[in-house]
Amino acid sequence: MSDSIRDRLKAPAGHGEQAGGGDTSRSDVTSGDFVQTDSRSAHGPGQTIPSPSATQAGDGGTGLVGGGHLSDDPKRAKRAEQAVAALFLLSLVGVIGFCVTFAAWPYEFGERYFELYTPLLGIFMTLSLLGIGAGAVLWAKTLMVDEETVQMRHQLSSDPKDREATAELLKKGFEETGLPRRTLLRNSLLLGAGSLAILPVPFLFGFGRFQHKERVLAKTGWKAGSRLLDELGRPVKMGDLEIGGAKTVFPDVPGGRRLADSAAFIIRMRPDELKVKEDRKNWSIDGHIVYSVICTHLGCPVKLYEQQTHHLFCPCHQSTFDAADEAKVLFGPAARNLPQLAISVDADGYFVARGDFNEPVGPSYWERKPHYSEPKYNAEAGS
């Protein structure tokens, strides 16, 4: 800012008059421009500071805070008054327009021109508000006398004597209660009143149902033999998916579509693209593999599937999982693989789960044990 000051100072003379609002700007200063107004002040009344107009010649820095420039130029004052009045009347126009639009314009979805309802309301409402607002500001800046005034700050801290007196008063009152002497009274009060702090605690128990946290968090709706239903509730069977295809599936249980922890993603890729380890050999069938869609980071559905790379991508915090390799974490803040759902095919050719996911789904929690619900698949299941 120093540069700006410097620039201003270097600029040719003459701008000053324009910038300051011309030669009319001084004479509104009434007598005693700097007035002591705060009667509570500790500094005694009546202090004034010399009028600025006495020492300042020239431009607009006259002690006026921006107002009152025009009040002694009848022509310009008149113009200003007209401008303010026009703005105030604009509000009237806005209000009328708003009322008419509000009541008469079609507003329900699908009605003709309904999409203009909100913009029109906005425009009229804005006119009504900006009219009053801009009018008031212009009024204050042009027509109101606005003197720069000095006010003394009062001392914030109390007089030391008052402080002492107050402390004395508190101490005396406290002694009068008898608390310092009567220890039985004091201790029973502390215990009794202190116990009130416990009073709200039982209410907390009403907030959450008692649930076996580990079981609730570790289990989902999948059971051995559950068919995999797609979003429309149709069971998915072998051949429904092309290679490279993927589908969100839900367990075949009542309300399975709405279970927040059970949604899964079935993906089909070429069997040779899938890296299957010995211990998960029976968990996928012919390149069909199923993972939980619930991100192991913060629980968003991991549903952006890139078929070329077999990457599963979470849109919330960009954790990336490798669907071809046990949904291992490739990138991002997630720490664990997406849990896998072992599947097989039932007698009618439909996919069925062979149990629950191999790990608790979703984000981590304190009591989470990696293998709480270690599925005990038996080799013959589903065959």
Place this chain on the structure above:
Amino acid sequence: MATAVEKGASGAAVWVDDRLGSSNFIKRSLNKVFPDHWSFMLGEIALYSFIVLLLSGTYLTLFFEGSSREVIYHGAYTPLKGIPMSAAYESTLRISFEVRGGLIMRQIHHWAALLFMASIVVHLMRVFFTGAFRKPRELNWLLGVGLLVLGILEGFAGYSLPDDLLSGTGLRIAYSIALSIPVIGTWAAFLVFGGEYPGGEIIERLYPIHILLVPGIILGLITAHLALVWYQKHTQFAGPGRTEDTVIGSKVYPAYGAKAGGFFFLVFGVLTLLGGLAQINPIWLYGPYDPSQVSAGSQPDWYVGFLDGSTRLMPNWELRFWDYTFSPNVLLPTQVLPGILFGLLALYPFLEAKLTRDRAYHNLLDRPRDKPVRTALGAMSITFYLILLIAGGNDIVASIFHLSINEITYTLRAGLFILPPLVYVATKRFCLSLQRADDELLHHGIESGTIRRLPSGEFVEETVPLPPQYSVLLATTPERKELTSHGAHGDHPAATPAPRGFFRPRGGVIEPAPEKAPDGKELEGTVD
């Protein structure tokens, strides 16, 4: 007629005064002086946005149903007909498409919330960089930090209420964050949500929190905040006649009041314009919440963005010991980090006072350059915050600039630790050189553009002493006060009013008094 009005008014005033003795109070209040500076209106914007929030929010409560009860949609919006959804989402659709003035109120409410938070943050920066938080105003700083945090919570609660796909995803993240708290995480999460996610009660609980509890507390804190400003009187920048013991400005009544009142309507008007013309949060495009669905580019509202960013930048650390799981990858960026940031923010006035051993009252504001360390700390913090904010939109950045999201994340991760110290050093140097420039102005005056040749043949440029109404602005240190008190043309600085202006002094360019060379030889040439 005027007399009738006057008569009525004075009659009413007498009636009230007979009962309350209010005249003295009113007289004192109307005569109260407020200093004027453009930066003082930032807090006003926050206040006015809050009033707009109360007004628009009240209208919305009349139509909104805060319930997660499942209904089948049969409303006017045809694309969603027959789809199961929560009553909260359905009533939000009804407000948008079947209630007169409903959509504009929703959009005004949302825009006002964004502006509320934005103006709080900018106001906070103003208060920080000018040192307005110093004694005796530390309590008001604490109230302000409380308002900032409550504003974030209130905004998040409101954002979650419509139960659309975007906000439901946000709620699930909030639930998962609660789960990550060591030892009590599952208890806390189940307590708040009423059971395993979604729990079925969170909308019912957020609704009274959003429309009653938190706004009530915010209203109380704002009242206290303003009362303290009123009682302790506003700070002001240095200037002619402005000392630690004075306030110079306009009286509340009438001009200042008219301007402030008008400004309320201007803020309101801008918000109605945005609400009418700029679509925001079109929840009907996102669809109802479904735990198995998500849309690409999920973004929270901007004031939560920095926490989303820290979560995205965090490496995937997770520890297991015995039978327990500990998740720094969630805990650090979402709970520890904001705890530290807001804690430092709240404590800053006390830390600064302690470290600088400053126990004095401060009613005059600092120019940021005069406190290089504080200014540099502020710039450093803003850099840190901005990197987190950018990281919160790293997927958007990646898709706009066709960059790899992994590389952006790695770069920002490094930047988070490298850039803030660099910015600290640069800002500090910058402040010091600005100070030097000020010193030069005070010591040597203004270059007049007049070149004089000395008898020895040497050319020198004339300088003119800085006029007192400017030098007093720079007199921010004891040494400089010393400088300006001499040689200021014999005028008392108080006798000349402060140059005024929006970003720079206005009210006329000071014409340097042309000083004749001592020997009267005004020599060849004025260099332009």
